Amino acid sequence: MLIELQNVYKIYGEGLESEVRALDGVSLQVDRGEFVAVVGASGSGKSTMMNVLGCLDIPTYGEYYLDGVDVKELTDRQLSHIRNRQIGFIFQGFNLIPALTAQENVELPLIYQGVSASRRKELAREALERVGLGNRGGHRPSEMSGGQQQRVAIARAISVRPPIIMADEPTGALDSHTGREVLGFLQQLNREGSTVILITHDNGIAATARRVVRLSDGKIVEDRAQEVDWL
Amino acid sequence: MKIQQALKMAYKSILGNKGRSALTMLGIIIGIASVMTIVSTVSGMNKKTMEMYEAMGSNKVTVSASLYDGRDVFKDLYDYCLKLGDYVEGVTPNSSFSATVVYGAKNSANMEQAYYGESDPSRPAEMPPTLYFGSDQYGVCNNLTIAKGREISFLDVEQYAQVCVLGAQTAEIFFNYADPVGQIMQVNGMPYTVIGVYAPRGEGDNFSYMDNLMVFPYTTSRTLSPGQTSFSEFSVKARSASAAVEATSRITGFLSGFITEQNGWFWVENQNQYQQSNNEYTTMLSLVLGGIAAISLLVGGIGIMNIMLVTVTERTREIGIRRAIGAQRSSIVAQFLIEAAMLCGIGGIVGILVGTAGSVILSTILIQITVYPPTWVTAAAFALSVALGLLFGSYPAVKAAKLQPVEALRAE
Numbered sequence: 104m105l106i107e108l109q110n111v112y113k114i115y116g117e118g119l120e121s122e123v124r125a126l127d128g129v130s131l132q133v134d135r136g137e138f139v140a141v142v143g144a145s146g147s148g149k150s151t152m153m154n155v156l157g158c159l160d161i162p163t164y165g166e167y168y169l170d171g172v173d174v175k176e177l178t179d180r181q182l183s184h185i186r187n188r189q190i191g192f193i194f195q196g197f198n199l200i201p202a203l204t205a206q207e208n209v210e211l212p213l214i215y216q217g218v219s220a221s222r223r224k225e226l227a228r229e230a231l232e233r234v235g236l237g238n239r240g241g242h243r244p245s246e247m248s249g250g251q252q253q254r255v256a257i258a259r260a261i262s263v264r265p266p267i268i269m270a271d272e273p274t275g276a277l278d279s280h281t282g283r284e285v286l287g288f289l290q291q292l293n294r295e296g297s298t299v300i301l302i303t304h305d306n307g308i309a310a311t312a313r314r315v316v317r318l319s320d321g322k323i324v325e326d327r328a329q330e331v332d333w334l
Numbered sequence: 335m336k337i338q339q340a341l342k343m344a345y346k347s348i349l350g351n352k353g354r355s356a357l358t359m360l361g362i363i364i365g366i367a368s369v370m371t372i373v374s375t376v377s378g379m380n381k382k383t384m385e386m387y388e389a390m391g392s393n394k395v396t397v398s399a400s401l402y403d404g405r406d407v408f409k410d411l412y413d414y415c416l417k418l419g420d421y422v423e424g425v426t427p428n429s430s431f432s433a434t435v436v437y438g439a440k441n442s443a444n445m446e447q448a449y450y451g452e453s454d455p456s457r458p459a460e461m462p463p464t465l466y467f468g469s470d471q472y473g474v475c476n477n478l479t480i481a482k483g484r485e486i487s488f489l490d491v492e493q494y495a496q497v498c499v500l501g502a503q504t505a506e507i508f509f510n511y512a513d514p515v516g517q518i519m520q521v522n523g524m525p526y527t528v529i530g531v532y533a534p535r536g537e538g539d540n541f542s543y544m545d546n547l548m549v550f551p552y553t554t555s556r557t558l559s560p561g562q563t564s565f566s567e568f569s570v571k572a573r574s575a576s577a578a579v580e581a582t583s584r585i586t587g588f589l590s591g592f593i594t595e596q597n598g599w600f601w602v603e604n605q606n607q608y609q610q611s612n613n614e615y616t617t618m619l620s621l622v623l624g625g626i627a628a629i630s631l632l633v634g635g636i637g638i639m640n641i642m643l644v645t646v647t648e649r650t651r652e653i654g655i656r657r658a659i660g661a662q663r664s665s666i667v668a669q670f671l672i673e674a675a676m677l678c679g680i681g682g683i684v685g686i687l688v689g690t691a692g693s694v695i696l697s698t699i700l701i702q703i704t705v706y707p708p709t710w711v712t713a714a715a716f717a718l719s720v721a722l723g724l725l726f727g728s729y730p731a732v733k734a735a736k737l738q739p740v741e742a743l744r745a746e
Contacts, residue, residue, distance in 0.1 A: 157658070183661065199655075
């Protein structure tokens with residue numbers, strides 16, 4: 104099992120009257136090569152779930168095994184290492200660094216991996232070409248459209264060829280056409296072997312995934328396989 | 335992450351905020367420039383005074399002694415110093431007196447009038463020489479060496495010989511570039527033969543007044559300065575700095591044996607003490623002034639810290655992104671530290687340039703010599719500025735690295 108959550112809680116302000124249970128006893132297993140959509144209304148805990156799954160946050164209670172390793176036992180250094188090599192993030196707000204060019208943004212995870220400059224350039228260009236931006240490497244995010252920026256973000260996520268792709272509302276800031284384009288990329292990455300976890304509030308977008316996990320008030324209320332709209 | 339990459343990143347970030355970076359650097363620039371200017375000007379000042387002391391003769395003991403009944407002290411002092419041969423190289427009266435010196439058209443009385451009276455500014459007046467009574471050891475005691483002719487001899491002293499030795503400047507004033515040795519000058523109307531010329535004591539123009547002198551055997555005082563029965567100023571040249579200390583205490587002991595508060599007065603002073611206290615004085619001066627300048631550096635450093643904290647807050651999201659895609663805490667610390675160090679380093683370099691200009695200008699105005707900051711000052715200034723960057727950058731850098739990735743990502 105690649106991802107295994109066992110009775111995971113994420114509680115903010117525990118013990119207070121204002122206590123919030125963002126994750127309230129969640130158990131989930133995701134196998135290698137799956138395409139899972141985590142669906143839920145705003146406040147259902149799906150972003151918290153993604154933060155926990157992406158090793159950006161630690162559960163308050165419960166176990167999270169990533170590739171058989173208990174994440175709770177890992178140091179900050181090891182978590183950084185996992186985020187760097189195992190997981191590619193795609194965010195709703197793109198989260199590119201504005202001062203850097205597209206090429207430099209894509210190179211960033213490779214820099215933290217310690218890849219040599221020439222190899223880095225090569226890998227980054229490859230990744231940009233895959234998302235159809237081979238000729239836009241020198242542009243800064245502010246000089247690009249939303250769709251292009253999200254494609255740069257995808258290129259950054261895949262530049263280190265991570266086994267897991269985590270996308271948090273990747274189409275949220277895009278129009279429907281460019282949104283479909285981005286989802287198409289995710290499906291393609293999945294077909295090539297990546298495990299994809301897609302967080303969304305939109306059932307239409309969830310229809311691109313073969314498995315849908317529905318969250319409500321921090322609990323999983325539905326977990327089903329489905330036919331897929333291939334894009 | 336490689337250091338080269340981090341440097342490039344820091345450089346970009348500094349360039350990306352030109353106005354703010356420049357203002358932040360200003361604190362460091364002013365601090366470094368003022369520390370450098372002060373340290374190098376004071377060290378230049380110290381060097382100049384030391385050179386002056388050197389030229390005046392180091393290891394010199396100044397003795398002033400007088401008996402109220404007018405009896406001569408020198409003879410006793412001279413004999414005693416002969417006994418101190420292990421410590422003492424020479425002893426001489428060092429009394430100046432006034433007399434009119436005439437050679438050809440040159441007349442010291444006229445020079446005096448022109449020099450101290452109202453002079454024509456278009457034609458700088460010649461300075462009249464200072465006249466001294468001295469022994470055969472006058473040159474040794476005052477760090478003077480003979481360039482031409484010979485020194486006053488013991489026999490000259492014994493025989494009241496009407497001879498004199500000229501300072502380099504005096505020779506030039508009276509004889510232009512002709513050879514003065516063997517020439518006869520009129521001193522208070524009496525003929526005195528020039529027997530020698532001293533070599534210039536100082537280099538350049540700075541010390542020329544110290545070379546404008548004439549030395550006469552002290553025994554000629556009975557005709558040149560009638561009525562003067564004794565001398566009260568003496569110079570003793572010791573063989574070394576430690577010998578000067580020893581000679582000072584021995585001569586003090588000797589004089590106190592026959593001069594009491596009732597019959598006269600005396601004091602003995604080691605010139606090296608002046609050098610020492612001058613050294614202490616300039617060290618203190620540079621510490622005090624340097625300390626004041628260091629405060630401005632501190633303020634500059636706090637400015638750096640402040641700006642780096644603002645930068646961290648402003649770039650919280652960027653830190654979150656970097657952490658999310660795998661940056662270690664140490665990489666974040668390195669990034670901000672290097673940025674602060676580079677900011678300060680660039681400020682330091684500009685400060686060094688300003689400080690060098692400052693030392694040149696200030697030293698030219700204050701002490702009339704051009705002082706370039708010593709290499710160690712320049713190197714230390716640069717090291718200091720980078721160290722300041724590391725010191726004041728570390729708190730913001732650690733603060734940046736402590737941010738949880740999720741929280742950092744949530745920042746707007």
